Amino acid sequence: MELSFDLNTLWFFLVGILLTGYAILDGFDLGIGMLHLMVKGDTERRIMINAIGPVWDGNEVWLVTGGGALFAAFPDVYATVFSGFYTAFMLLLFTLIFRAVAIEFRSKRPMAWWRSMWDRAFSLSSFLIAFLMGVSLGNIVSGVPLGPDKEFAGTTLGLITPYTVMVGLTTVALFMMHGAIYGVMKTEGQLHDRLRNWVNRTIIFFVICYATTTMATLIYHTHMISHFKQAPWLFLVAVMNMLAVANIPREITRGRDFQAFLSSCAAIAAMLFLFGMGVFPNVVISNPSPEYSLTIYNAASSAKTLKIMATIAAIGIPFVLAYTLCIYWIFRGKVKLDAMSY
Amino acid sequence: MDVEILARLQFAFTIAFHYIYPPLSIGLGVVLVVMEAMYLRTGNPLYEQMARFWVRVFALTFSIGVATGIVMEFEFGTNWASYSRYVGDVFGSALAAEGVFAFFLESGFLAVLVFGWDRVKPRTHFFATCMVALGAMFSAVWIVVANSWQQTPAGYHLVGEGASMRAEITDFWAVVFNPSSVERLLHVLSGAWLSGAFLVISVSAYYLLKKRHLEFARHSFRIALVVACVASCFQLLTGHHSAVGVSKNQPAKLAAMEAVFNDQTHAPLYLFGWVNEEHQRVNLGVAVPSMLSLLISGDPNQHVTGLNSFPEDERPPVNMVFQAYHLMVMIGFGLIGLSLLGVFFWWRGTLFRKTWLLILFVASVLGPQIANQVGWITAEVGRQPWIVYGLLKTSDGLSKAVSAGQVGFSLILFTIIYLFLFVLFLYLLNEKIKHGPEDSESMGTEFEHTKSVFKR
Incomplete structure (x- = not known):
């Protein structure tokens, strides 16, 4: 892989980074949503929502920008996947809207029935979003039927297979774990202790799912590891991934919540990196006819567009990172409810 | 119904709903900047109280704007995949930006x-x-640039054959500054400032009529009235430039806007009317002779191309564009009149005592909203049957992998969810308005309290 690092490869990684950013950031707020119903009492539930209150909107922007970058850099991938997964993506949109509405409207009225209704909507939509995203990811790994005209040739129900459902569950488990750790970091007192227990449970849930999915991938989708034979250093990433997961309970036991959260972020990043390296240089694998696969070359925009966008990204992204860090810094520390809270 | 009609209905419905919110955010953003600047300059806690109240309204419109905006981004791919393949290379840079x-x-x-x-x-x-x-304004810049490129493509060349043909960028700045982008952007932005300003005006007028939060309402009203006055006059200018631009770049759209069927000089300008497309007549119309020719060129002898000079399958629907356009212009002039009237009575010192005027101002919030919607109908329906003007027909932009049943299903769900969302939005906005700003007296004591904390 010496001089093959061209613009197309760069954009494959940039889209990957945006989606990884999305998974790390929205991952914890989806996880908080999934754990929301496990927390009892109105004040504690409000603390849960306000733990993600200032940032969940911004986190979703990573999805919007990731989608935009996909459209821009690989229009054929964007067109094929979004039209091919039509019904699944529509469901995703409806749940995204529903979740936003639930967060926004839950605390606007004091009635118990009102709040418990939105609590359920918030939690259920968080589950569904994570699950649908996992299923989509699973389909990219297993491949979908594509025609010679780059169009999706399968059916909606064909997207649901035992393997893709397993990836969906793994995503749910991953985000639950990630959210629980974030919750531990942002809360104190009884709620803090209760969420600590949830970290342990969700880690076990996640490790079981992840091990099963990995086994299934190694047995049924061997193309995912073809690069590992040529570039053995990739194996180190897989090891680091495991170590990062193992490090989480260690840090939690020592009460170093922030380090546990960083480990969880590292685990997500490593997993998505391995996923990306597995499909590279394909973006959408065609199954059963692999010659129709969409790659970073046959599905990309022109070199000129990729270059212009790289310039835009080089100017803009340093600013984005700088002020995003500033904003997280302003809202550091434990959640305190006040007049402007949800 | 076929998939094209359903997909167009769905896109039209979701974009119209989405377009209620971003203009409010853009407009409220400007008003908020002024309020906080006043607070920093004067130190008067009243301005902080105002900013705090309007920030809450802003947050509400913003979050619905984001939720419905994600839908728009997805729909390019889900419903208009062929279009996405065609324009992706050009849109790419604008969307990334x-x-x-x-x-x-x-x-x-x-x-x-x-x-x-x-x-x-x-x-x-x-x-x-x-x-x-x-x-908020940057976001308008790039999305209007992308949309303007669809109206007046520039800075591209066509690559490939048949179904795999697409537009590729040759000159980034020619795409950004395509023939219509600047005038359309300014027109959209001033429309957005108007919708924010008139929301503030409307709520303030309501408080004044109800004799509640009087100081708060007067100050908010004045700030918003200044913004509204500047924006509505600016709107006239940008509207005129846009129309002149349309006459040069999209003659079929201009012909539909004014129902010009045959080529002519001394083309008239209609004040209102009802177009009979079959008989190519305008019923019940009142027109100013030669005015259209005069406005687009400064010369009443100016030749205007009529719809009959275009092939039959390249003409937009006439009456819809005509009505939308005229409604927009009428509302635009109404808003100018209303804001000038407001300024006049402010100067006379009787603004807040004129009950009839305040009632008018309470209703005024609908003006910019309706004008924004019909303005987009003029722009987008007037572009038909093209999805990219002169290059790609709307019917060729559809997703090939999506069936009418799938779109029908999603359209029904969108209708239900958006209606529900709209009711909730109105309900919560109403709650916020009824609740009003935090009481100025308690604000004062809080202010004192904070000060004493800092002194310690």
Whole structure:
């Protein structure tokens, strides 16, 4: 892989980074949503929502920008996947809207029935979003039927297979774990202790799912590891991934919540990196006819567009990172409810 | 129904609904910047109270704007896949710029705006407000650039054959400054300022009529009236330039806007009318002779191309475009009149005592909203049957992998969810308005309290 690092490869990684950013950031707020119903009492539930209150909107922007970058850099991938997964993506949109509405409207009225209704909507939509995203990811790994005209040739129900459902569950488990750790970091007192227990449970849930999915991938989708034979250093990433997961309970036991959260972020990043390296240089694998696969070359925009966008990204992204860090810094520390809270 | 009609209905419905919110955010953003600047200059806690109240309304419109905006981005791919393949290379740069420069800026600093009152200094908060307002406008810049490219493509060349043909960028700045982008952008932005300003005016007028939060309402009213007055006059200018631009770049659209069927000089300008497309007549119409020719060129002898000079399958629907356009113009003049009237009575010192005027101002919030909607109908229906003007027909832009049943299903769900969302929006807005700003007296004591804390 010496001089093959061209613009197309760069954009494959940039889209990957945006989606990884999305998974790390929205991952914890989806996880908080999934754990929301496990927390009892109105004040504690409000603390849960306000733990993600200032940032969940911004986190979703990573999805919007990731989608935009996909459209821009690989229009054929964007067109094929979004039209091919039509019904699944529509469901995703409806749940995204529903979740936003639930967060926004839950605390606007004091009635118990009102709040418990939105609590359920918030939690259920968080589950569904994570699950649908996992299923989509699973389909990219297993491949979908594509025609010679780059169009999706399968059916909606064909997207649901035992393997893709397993990836969906793994995503749910991953985000639950990630959210629980974030919750531990942002809360104190009884709620803090209760969420600590949830970290342990969700880690076990996640490790079981992840091990099963990995086994299934190694047995049924061997193309995912073809690069590992040529570039053995990739194996180190897989090891680091495991170590990062193992490090989480260690840090939690020592009460170093922030380090546990960083480990969880590292685990997500490593997993998505391995996923990306597995499909590279394909973006959408065609199954059963692999010659129709969409790659970073046959599905990309022109070199000129990729270059212009790289310039835009080089100017803009340093600013984005700088002020995003500033904003997280302003809202550091434990959640305190006040007049402007949800 | 076939998939084309359903997909167009769905896109029209979701974009119309989405377009209620971003203009409000853009307009409120400007008003908020002014309010916080006044607070920093005068130190009068009343301005802080105003900013705090309007930030809450801003947050509400913003979050619905984001939720419905994600839908728009997805729909290019889900419903218009062939179009996405065709324009992706050109749209790419604009969308990337929107994401990097606008979305992150807006949503990131919004957190400080809404939740940061007690965590950052007033100056930092003001900075955050400026960034949010700027981010909202940047986002308009890039999306209008992309849309204008669809109206007046420039800076591209066509690559490939048949179904795999697509437009590729040759000159980034020619795409950004395509023939219609600047005038359309200014027109859209001033429309957005109007919708924010008239929301503030409307709520303030309501408080004045109800004799509640009087100081708060008077100050809010004056700030918003200044913004409204500047924006509505500016709107006349940008509207005129847009129409002149349309006459040069999209003659079929101009012909539909004024129902010009045959080529002619001394083309008339209709004040209103009802177009009979079959008989190519305008019924019940009142027109100013030669005015259209005069307005687009300064010369009453100017030749205007009629619809009959275009092939039959390249003409937009006439009456719909005609009605939408005329409604927009009428509302535009109404808003100019209303804001000038407001300024006049402000100068006379009787603005807040004129009950009839205040009632008019309460209703005025609908003006910019309706004008924005029909303005987009004029622009987008007037572009038909093209999805990219002169290059790609709307019917060729559809997704090949999506069936009418799938779109029908999603359209029904969108209708239900959006209606529900709209009712909730109105309900919550109403709650916020009824609740009003935090009482100024308790604000004062809180202010004293904070001061005493800092002194200790």
